[in-house]
Amino acid sequence: MSSRKSKRRQHIPQRTCVGCRTVLPKRSLTRIVNGPDGVKVDPTGKAPGRGAYLHNLQSCWKKALPGSLARALRTELTDETIEELSLYMKNLADEQLD
Numbered sequence: 001m002s003s004r005k006s007k008r009r010q011h012i013p014q015r016t017c018v019g020c021r022t023v024l025p026k027r028s029l030t031r032i033v034n035g036p037d038g039v040k041v042d043p044t045g046k047a048p049g050r051g052a053y054l055h056n057l058q059s060c061w062k063k064a065l066p067g068s069l070a071r072a073l074r075t076e077l078t079d080e081t082i083e084e085l086s087l088y089m090k091n092l093a094d095e096q097l098d
């Protein structure tokens with residue numbers, strides 16, 4: 001353990017939304033993971049595997065599902081996965097609330 005831990009300013013992990021390419025603190029995004037069980041939504045943000053991040057906004061998911069999400073995860077999305085992600089997406093807001 002280092003004794004010089006700075007007081008977590010500038011230390012927020014930043015991630016890019018693969019839908020709109022905006023860079024944001026990781027917490028504001030939903031993680032999708034390409035893990036041992038395939039591609040899944042990862043609400044904990046801790047599942048093993050390659051992750052990609054998306055806003056909690058339908059518009060970003062709609063942009064990402066046809067291509068950029070698969071590229072970010074270095075895989076291809078199966079029809080099953082797309083269906084699952086689409087179901088998840090339906091519960092999201094369709095535009096920015098703040």
Ligand SMILES: [Zn+2]
Pocket residue numbers: 017018019020021022054055057060
């Ligand atoms: Zn976005």
